[in-house]
Amino acid sequence: MEYSIEYDPAACMLTARVQGAWSWIAAFDAGRSLREAVAARHARSVLIDLREVVGLDLRTLSMYELASRLVAGRRRFAHIAAKGAFVVPDLGPEGDVHYQYFENTSRNRGLPYRLFKDVEQARQWLRGG
Numbered sequence: 001m002e003y004s005i006e007y008d009p010a011a012c013m014l015t016a017r018v019q020g021a022w023s024w025i026a027a028f029d030a031g032r033s034l035r036e037a038v039a040a041r042h043a044r045s046v047l048i049d050l051r052e053v054v055g056l057d058l059r060t061l062s063m064y065e066l067a068s069r070l071v072a073g074r075r076r077f078a079h080i081a082a083k084g085a086f087v088v089p090d091l092g093p094e095g096d097v098h099y100q101y102f103e104n105t106s107r108n109r110g111l112p113y114r115l116f117k118d119v120e121q122a123r124q125w126l127r128g129g
Helices: 024-041 060-076 092-108 119-126
Strands: 002-008 013-021 045-054 083-087 113-116
Touching (some): 002 024, 013 024, 024 045, 024 060, 045 119, 092 113, 113 119
Parallel strands (some): 045 083, 083 113
16 A cells, blocks of 8 residues: 655645555554644645545444544644545445444544545535535
């Protein structure tokens, strides 16, 4: 799994594009790099584009674990208040159930994250629209 991170100073937004075969180890590495970039640039929002990831692990336990690890990662960077929008591939109704579970689990832990299938809708939400 590969990723790139770009910063838009006008929007104070980071965009991470992730592609390739899903790997938890690579995902945690990317998350750490992204948190460091948010802290260094004082980004207010983060867009994570996962549409080109192959084999996303959408099992319920995996979605719960991901949300839990995101909480732990944010605690290490307590000053980070960035909103996060994940742009995910359309995997039909079954994928929607897992995506909704992740959103609910994230919200229950106080994480300002939402999932979108459309990148422009994600950007609009991040901008406050």
